[in-house]
Amino acid sequence: MADLTTNCGGIISPNPFWLASAPPANSGKQVMRAFDAGWGGAVWKTLGQPIQNVSSRFGATNYGGTAAIGFNNIELITDRPLDVNFAEIAEVKRLYPKHAVIVSLMVETRQEWQDIIKRSIDTGADGLELNFGCPHGMCERGMGSAVGQEPRVNEEITSWAKEYSSIPVLVKLTPNVGDILPHGHAAQRGGADGVSLINTIKSIISVDIDRFVPNPRVGSMSTNGGYCGAAVKPIALHMCGQLARDPGFNIPISGIGGVTNWRDAVEFMLLGASSVQVCTEVMLKGYRIVEDMIEGLNEYLDEKGFASASEIVGKAIPGYSEWGNLDLNYETVAKIDSESCIGCYKCVVACHDGAHQCIHPNPDDARVPIVDEDECVGCNLCQIVCPVPDCISLVEVANGFAPASWNEHLNEGAVLRPKKGSH
Numbered sequence: 001m002a003d004l005t006t007n008c009g010g011i012i013s014p015n016p017f018w019l020a021s022a023p024p025a026n027s028g029k030q031v032m033r034a035f036d037a038g039w040g041g042a043v044w045k046t047l048g049q050p051i052q053n054v055s056s057r058f059g060a061t062n063y064g065g066t067a068a069i070g071f072n073n074i075e076l077i078t079d080r081p082l083d084v085n086f087a088e089i090a091e092v093k094r095l096y097p098k099h100a101v102i103v104s105l106m107v108e109t110r111q112e113w114q115d116i117i118k119r120s121i122d123t124g125a126d127g128l129e130l131n132f133g134c135p136h137g138m139c140e141r142g143m144g145s146a147v148g149q150e151p152r153v154n155e156e157i158t159s160w161a162k163e164y165s166s167i168p169v170l171v172k173l174t175p176n177v178g179d180i181l182p183h184g185h186a187a188q189r190g191g192a193d194g195v196s197l198i199n200t201i202k203s204i205i206s207v208d209i210d211r212f213v214p215n216p217r218v219g220s221m222s223t224n225g226g227y228c229g230a231a232v233k234p235i236a237l238h239m240c241g242q243l244a245r246d247p248g249f250n251i252p253i254s255g256i257g258g259v260t261n262w263r264d265a266v267e268f269m270l271l272g273a274s275s276v277q278v279c280t281e282v283m284l285k286g287y288r289i290v291e292d293m294i295e296g297l298n299e300y301l302d303e304k305g306f307a308s309a310s311e312i313v314g315k316a317i318p319g320y321s322e323w324g325n326l327d328l329n330y331e332t333v334a335k336i337d338s339e340s341c342i343g344c345y346k347c348v349v350a351c352h353d354g355a356h357q358c359i360h361p362n363p364d365d366a367r368v369p370i371v372d373e374d375e376c377v378g379c380n381l382c383q384i385v386c387p388v389p390d391c392i393s394l395v396e397v398a399n400g401f402a403p404a405s406w407n408e409h410l411n412e413g414a415v416l417r418p419k420k421g422s423h
């Protein structure tokens with residue numbers, strides 16, 4: 001069995017699975033139950049001046065019968081007294097010395113940062129996470145994403161935290177920016193030991209069309225919230241990969257956003273995350289999802305022949321590049337497995353209305369449509385809509401053209417194959 005021990009910016013945990021700062025990491029009893037279930041670390045629900053929350057405060061996107069594919073909240077930071085939180089953190093650390101406890105913090109003035117960091121360190125916590133990401137409520141008070149969107153302020157507060165902290169400092173970044181790079185670099189310049197990303201995405205989850213008010217409704221009004229859950233994974237993966245592949249960025253990443261199972265976690269690790277944090281899926285399904293995550297990761301590592309989880313961190317970075325470096329001569333076409341095809345014709349409709357009009361009814365077999373390979377551009381749409389797993393595959397065509405990217409074509413005159421599907 002592979003070694004799952006994780007070191008993320010100097011914070012050591014028995015495995016890479018951490019609870020994200022959120023309701024599942026709100027109290028000592030919860031975090032201890034999570035550790036008993038198998039979680040390797042927990043980022044405590046953000047501490048600062050305790051706030052008053054609204055009711056209601058959560059919403060969800062349901063799509064195609066799948067409940068809560070995306071999740072949204074207008075909750076703020078902790079609403080529990082600071083001394084209660086600190087006493088519970090100290091107790092968790094005393095009882096679970098090998099697990100990672102990271103204290104998430106959000107305050108305003110330099111003095112407040114100094115005071116809260118000292119109190120956090122006194123608990124015996126393993127690290128701090130600076131919450132520069134919350135996109136609702138706290139940003140209106142000049143904190144959260146208001147800091148995360150301003151590289152100068154991010155760098156300055158990070159440097160205060162580093163000055164006052166004797167334990168590792170992670171900076172949690174907001175995705176509510178055009179480009180994540182300046183923000184990751186600001187944290188790095190401030191001395192951060194690592195970054196965590198992403199926090200939630202500014203959003204309105206839905207509108208109550210009978211009461212004429214967005215959701216979640218607080219009496220007769222609502223406000224924008226933060227989007228998270230499975231639906232945000234692609235955005236989070238992109239930001240994680242952007243930072244990880246940047247040659248000037250060289251501090252560890254804790255990946256967050258839409259992780260629902262071990263595969264999602266592996267994807268984040270392959271794109272550069274040393275640890276992975278989970279919030280929404282735990283809120284929806286409970287702490288025990290970590291059992292499958294640990295088992296799945298172990299099996300994956302064994303099957304691929306890796307001795308430790310850390311070996312896969314960043315493995316997919318060389319495979320992530322600019323569009324201009326992709327091989328324009330690489331060619332695939334769709335092939336239908338006539339045995340497993342159920343003749344639903346979803347691929348025909350999709351290709352005709354949304355792609356290149358090259359899957360047609362088959363005069364010889366009413367059930368299985370045929371692909372006109374000379375016209376197929378290998379876009380994948382038919383495979384995406386086909387309800388039968390592995391029924392449609394995209395198969396490489398040996399077209400005789402040497403690999404050539406757009407950049408090579410522009411700079412070196414590399415020869416491109418004739419275009420398909422532009423009739």
Ligand SMILES: Cc1cc2nc3c(=O)[nH]c(=O)nc-3n(C[C@H](O)[C@H](O)[C@H](O)COP(=O)(O)O)c2cc1C
Pocket residue numbers: 020021022023045046071072073075076077078104131133134172198199200227228229230232256257258259277278279280281
């Ligand atoms: C109800 C709720 C409360 C949250 N509270 C915090 C918080 O106090 N501090 C923080 O840094 N992030 C907070 N988050 C953001 C999560 O830690 C996490 O970054 C985000 O939900 C994306 O992960 P997920 O897709 O696994 O949920 C909260 C998220 C939710 C849903």
Ligand code: SF4
Pocket residue numbers: 333334350351355356357358359371375376377378379380381382383
């Ligand atoms: S890969 Fe695209 S173009 Fe080719 S058959 Fe499928 S949908 Fe049509």
Ligand code: SF4
Pocket residue numbers: 336340341342343344345346347348367368369385386387388391392
């Ligand atoms: S979508 Fe899949 S199952 Fe349906 S007709 Fe096309 S190939 Fe067959």
